[in-house]
Amino acid sequence: VAITHDRYFLDNAAEWILELDRGQGIPYEGNYSSWLEQKAKRLAQEAREDKSRQKTLERELEWMRQGQKARQAKQKARINAYNDLAGQSEREKITKAQIVIPNGPRLGSKVIEVSNLNKAMGDKLLIENLSFSLPPGGIVGVIGPNGAGKSTLFKMLTNELAADTGDISMGETVQLSYVDQSRDDLQDNETVWEAISGGAEIIELGDAQVNSRAYCSSFNFKGGDQQKKLSLLSGGERNRVHMARLLKEGGNVLLLDEPTNDLDVETLRALEDALVDFAGCAVVISHDRFFLDRICTHILSFEGDAHVEWFEGNFEDYEEDKKRRLGPDALEPKRIKHKKFSR
Secondary structure, three states: OOOOOOHHHHHHHOOEEEEEEOOEEEEEEOOHHHHHHHHHHHHHHHHHHHHHHHHHHHHHHHHHOOOHHHOOOOHHHHHHHHHHHHHHHHHOOOOOOOOOOOOOOOOOOOOEEEEEEEEEEOOEEEEEEEEEEEOOOOEEEEEOOOOOOHHHHHHHHOOOOOOOEEEEEEOOOOOEEEEOOOOOOOOOOOEHHHHHHOOOOEEEEOOEEEEHHHHHHOOOOOHHHHHOEHHHOOHHHHHHHHHHHHHHHOOOEEEEEOOOOOOOHHHHHHHHHHHHHOOOEEEEEOOOHHHHHHHOOEEEEEEEOOEEEEEEOOHHHHHHHHHHHHOHHHHOOOOOOOEEOOO
16 A cells, blocks of 8 residues: 555556545546546536536525525425535535746746756766757756756756856846755744745735735635644645745746655646746756656756756657667666766
8 A cells, every 4th residue: 555646656556546535535446547537537427416416505595595484394304405415515616726837027049058067076977068958938857866966957057056167058038936845944833825925915926016815826825724824734735835935036947846745646737737837947856757747848867977868858758768779778777876076
């Protein structure tokens, strides 16, 4: 029995899926793809039943609004039936997760250009002779084992670290928004709204001013959820707060380091939709293969021995290319190897 949000794992390993939905455990036979098909059919059936239930509720509500004299002997039973129907309708409401990433200024034709980049840490050469050009509208998935050099690349893109040799050049219109993995700045005694807005009713997103509560809603914190203390949030909810805080800068190029951590399946899909709809560019470090397959236009893969492969296409296309280049065993997991660096 595995509790997981890894859709690739569920699709390739699971034979049954138990979905916890609105207080119920619903079993499905099959893998993740089969679950999606079966759930779509179930929700369609629920929608038909809810339409019929809504009509009944409207008739009963009209009766409930009539004066006392208009209601006769079976009044109590009918009121109880109405309350049961209303309660059932409320329980079966489906709230679709939604995330909206604010667009930054319009990008020019030049975004990020990397030329002959080399970087070592200690005696390990992490990146050797890397060159690529990120086009406008591009979404790059950065993949590779832990310790390969992915976060080091981000630190060079944000000028936190310098390259040993080579060049990183940004377009004049580029404004970076960097969302790292750390959530240490979140204060448990603050509410969601306070943490995201800083207590301001109006916040600045790039050159625009927006209502802070509306901005919180765009990260699926609606109504009373905005008043929850951070200490009461799940890991996925804290991740959404973290993203909302850092994306307020309104950048047009996003650097996202493991943004899918702790997110449930519904929120993962919402984040995918948000990135696909985003007008700028994004560079995303992730191990989530379903996520990368859905959003990426390019892959930057740390393949070992300081080689970083730049590929145009999504994750599935990249894997086919890697098999063609390196043979069928290339997709088997291997421990990362580093070249020795000599000065």
